[in-house]
Amino acid sequence: MDRLKALIERVARSLRTGPGVRSPGANPNAPPLPMLRPCSWSVGGHAALMAFLLIGFATRIQTDEPAFGTIAIDGVVLDDEAVQREIQRLDELERAAVIEREQEVERLLEKIEEQQERQRQQEQELSALSSQAEQARQTLSEQQAEASRQLSAMQQQQQTERERLAQVERERQEEEERARAAEAERQAAEAERQRAEEQTRRLAEEAEAAQRQIEETERRRREAELAERMRREMAEERRNEAIESGQLDEYKARIRQRIESNWSPPGGIPKGLRWVVLLDILPGNEVDGIRFEAFNGTETDRRYIETAIRRSSPLPAPPIPELFERQMRLRYPPTEAGE
Amino acid sequence: MKLRYVVGGKVCPPGGEGVPPSTRTRRPRSRALCLAILALLPLAASAQLDIVITRSTQRAIPIAVVPFEWRVTLGLPYDFAEIVEADLERTGQFAPRGRETMITRPTRFSEMRLTNWRIMDVEAVLVGHVSGTEANPTVEFELVDVYAGESLLVYRLQSSRDAFRATAHRIADLVYEQLTGARGMFSTRLAYVQVTPGREEFRLIVADADGQNPIVVLRSTDPIMSPSWSPDGAYLAYVSFEAGYAEVFVQEVATGQRRPLSPDRTSASAPAWSPDGRFLAVARNVNANSDIYIYPIDGGSPRRLTRHSATETEPEFSPDGERVYFTSDRGIGPQVYVVPARGGQAQRVSFTGSYNARPRLQPDRNQIAVVHQQDGRFRIGLMDLRDESLRLLTDGPLDESPSFAPNGRALIFGAGTTAGRGLGVYFIDSGVMRLLRAPEGILREPAWGPYEN
Known part of the structure; x- marks a missing residue:
């Protein structure tokens, strides 16, 4: 029985180690490589088959043991010898069977180990291949990283170059700007200077002109005064001549006749009507304003007087301009004229 | 101080008042005067022309x-x-x-x-x-x-x-x-008598003031005379000879209804309404003597106003109803007299010429239109009651029956001109006369109706 147990433990151990095979050199924490998985499944399958056979056998062995007990109870009636023989024979038989089975197990174990050995070899090959691939990948990765580093370095270098150029351009432009500003300032200053000069010159001219004008005005004023005085004196002379020669009376008679010919109240002049009108006369002898200074008639009477005056406008021109007056007084009736 | 020129053309500078210019200029002093005027130049500039208007011009x-x-x-x-x-x-x-x-x-x-x-x-x-x-x-x-x-x-x-x-x-x-300024008279009506040729028919006619729309309000084979408008224009009083003698009738113009003024059917003529429309003054002929009587319009007893052997006729109330003007030949020829409407002494009014008859008072003015006869010509004259002057308006020779428009600015009369007979309308303010003629017959004794609105 101890051998059997030892066998079972062996099988169990091999089974435990079967699926747990890992590639040598791999990270213990990394998962098993996918390419190795079918192999471990086939190993597992064998192991399971083996375990099933072993367990079934062991179970049957266990159930046989109570049967022996029963036989032992029934064997009371048998003689010891026969029993001893029988036991011996059975032991013989059993032993032969066990041996055979052990041999069988031994063969199976050998096959399994053989299989495991092949598997290990394959795994080792795989591991070696994997290791090579990893090596290649690392190499590639390192190359890429190196290339990337080199690119970055180049870009960095270009950027730096561009910034340097921009800085140079800026400085150039600033320099130009400063130059332009300086030029503008200079021109403005020049213009200002010219303007100031012009202003000064003009002011001087104006002052001179003003002075001349003042003198001229004064001279003209004196001349005009003199002329006006002379004109007035001559005008008055002419005026008085006109008065004394009767021209004024003729002039007034013409105005009177003009007004009288235009004054036509439809019912004739109402008895007792009395009026005095002050007229404003424009230089063209046109009547501008009509103001009643006295009046005792009706609205109709007033209207016909106003109509007569407006119809008479412009009034006859004076024979000489000196007889023109800005105002004129008309009155009716004549009896009140000599007040 | 200013120059003043008064009518008559005299120059009156200061200190030279009333001196004629012709005399002044010859004096040595005048030179000094002129210099003085020159010194006053600024004041002289405010001078005015003073002009005296003496008359107006009559024109349309x-x-x-x-x-x-x-x-x-x-x-x-x-x-x-x-x-x-x-x-x-x-x-x-x-x-x-x-x-x-x-x-x-x-x-x-x-x-x-x-x-x-x-x-x-x-x-x-x-x-x-x-x-x-x-x-x-x-x-x-x-x-x-x-x-x-x-x-x-x-x-x-x-x-x-x-x-x-x-x-x-x-x-x-x-x-x-x-x-x-005077109220218009174009909306008024006229009444007049039309006598057909051969005198077969007498018509009392009412027409517009311009002679249009004539309407015959009475026809008669006997003479119709002296139509007179009631103050409200609703009635006409007139004389009809239909009874064989002169009789006054009152007729409503709108309806044509008429009645004799006097119940006793006495002979009367020349009716004239009192301003209140309650009385008619008429010339009543009693015993071949005509005197002025006042008849109440509603048929009461008449009151005798004049009592004279002379012929008194053609009465006319004053606008205030206080006096009655009439024609009387108590002097030499017919003249206009006036008597208080309540009775009293009559006074002569017209003095110009030997014949002034049928007085008609101009409303609002102290003037009377009369028929004036001189040298056989009957003309319409306008007499001023204040100065008794007479102005002849028409030439005649057979003008009769003046009647004033209610505004007093025109009068209508029976015109017997040499050119023919018709109704003459004389416009006092313009002196223009117009003649209204009928297609046939003679128009006479017009009466100008009152304002109608």
Whole structure:
């Protein structure tokens, strides 16, 4: 029985180690490589088959043991010898069977180990291949990283170059700007200077002109005064001549006749009507304003007087301009004229 | 101090008052005077011309009556303006400018360019338009003073199809009143007697003041005389010889109903209404002697006003009803006398010439129209009661029966001119006379009716 147990433990151990095979050199924490998985499944399958056979056998062995007990109870009636023989024979038989089975197990174990050995070899090959691939990948990765580093370095270098150029351009432009500003300032200053000069010159001219004008005005004023005085004196002379020669009376008679010919109240002049009108006369002898200074008639009477005056406008021109007056007084009736 | 020029052409500078210029200029002092005037030049500049107006000119006022725009959708246009223009022109106080001279025909003041009308020398312009329905049109018009540049009158009248002429006369009244200050008389009526040729028929006729629309209110084969309007214009008193003698009748104009004034059917003539319309003064002939009697219009007893053997006739109440003027030949020939309406002593009024008869008082003025006869010519004269002067208005030779328009500005009379007989209308303000003639017969004894509105 101890051998059997030892066998079972062996099988169990091999089974435990079967699926747990890992590639040598791999990270213990990394998962098993996918390419190795079918192999471990086939190993597992064998192991399971083996375990099933072993367990079934062991179970049957266990159930046989109570049967022996029963036989032992029934064997009371048998003689010891026969029993001893029988036991011996059975032991013989059993032993032969066990041996055979052990041999069988031994063969199976050998096959399994053989299989495991092949598997290990394959795994080792795989591991070696994997290791090579990893090596290649690392190499590639390192190359890429190196290339990337080199690119970055180049870009960095270009950027730096561009910034340097921009800085140079800026400085150039600033320099130009400063130059332009300086030029503008200079021109403005020049213009200002010219303007100031012009202003000064003009002011001087104006002052001179003003002075001349003042003198001229004064001279003209004196001349005009003199002329006006002379004109007035001559005008008055002419005026008085006109008065004394009767021209004024003729002039007034013409105005009177003009007004009288235009004054036509439809019912004739109402008895007792009395009026005095002050007229404003424009230089063209046109009547501008009509103001009643006295009046005792009706609205109709007033209207016909106003109509007569407006119809008479412009009034006859004076024979000489000196007889023109800005105002004129008309009155009716004549009896009140000599007040 | 200023120069003053007074009428008569005298120059009156300061200190030289009343000295004729011709004498002054010869004096040595005048030179000094002139220098003194020169020294006062600034003051002299404020001098004025003083002009004395001595008279006015009688002339017709130039006006324009623009045809009224007809805005009535249906019906034939009625020419209101034509009648207004004819009324105004007839007075002789207005000279309407012909339509053909009008550059534009405005319908209201706001549309007018006054300078155009001044160029036409027009003083006043009447414009208007007619709107509404033909049966009851509205006439709107405006009278414009061209020289003052203002509207004198803005008016709207409602008319009706059978009153177009009356509306036009009413417009003429309003324009006349605005332009002359006197109320218009174009809407009044006339009464007169028409005698057919051969004297087969006498007609009492009522017509418009312009002689249009004559209506016969009485026909008779016997003479009709002396029609007289009641103050309200509703009645006519007149003399009819239908009973074989002169008898006064009172007739309602609108209905034609008439009755004799006196129940006792006495002979009477020359009826005249008192201003209150309650009495008629008549010349009653008793025993071949004519005297003035006052009859109550409602049929009471008559009161004798004059008592004289001479013939007293043609009574006329004063406008206040206090006095009665009449014709009497108690002196030499017929003259005008006046007696208090309540009775009293009669006084002679007319003194010019030997024949002044049939007095008619001019309303509001102290003047009497009379028939004046001189050298066989009967003429209408206007007598001034204040100074008793007489102004002869017509030439005759057979003028009779003057009667004043209610505004006193015109009188109508039976005109017996050498050119023919008719009704003469004399316009006092213009001195213009117009003659109304009938197609046949003689028109005589006109009476101008009162204001009717």
